[in-house]
Amino acid sequence: MSTRGMYEFVESSRESHCVYVHHDNYPTDAATKLIETLFGELHWGKKRYEADEFAAAFVAVNKTQSGGVRLANKRNQYSDIEYFYRVTYGEQHNVEAYAVPGDWDGKLKSARLLFKGSIEDFALKSEEVEKQEA
Secondary structure (H helix, E strand, C coil): CCCCEEEEEECCCCCEEEEEECCCCCHHHHHHHHHHHHHCCCCCCCCCCCHHHHHHHHHHHHCCCCCCEEEECCCCCCCCCCEEEEEEECCCEEEEEEECCCCCCCCHHHCEEEEEEEHHHHHHHHHHHHHHHC
């Protein structure tokens, strides 16, 4: 069974890029995907963030088969997702992790916030976040 997820990479209130991932999107899996992107060779590193570039690196790092990773026009383009992750940048790369209802409308107020903080902290706490979900 697939655990579907949507990732939104946000640079400003006007610019965001969404990526749908068909499987392995529990918090521990999402943390791994984000850490591999953040510290991989395809991203500029911890001191720089451009949403489109980070989203492109995320796709390149995580697309291993046809259909598994897709670009999306909006965060609710696929209605059957179970998790939503919103990546932003302030003084560090941050992530918000949400559990979404089956009839998710794409609005964050209808999702349940599981975690908010740096990607590195999310990686450290993802098992704990996942256990709370179970």
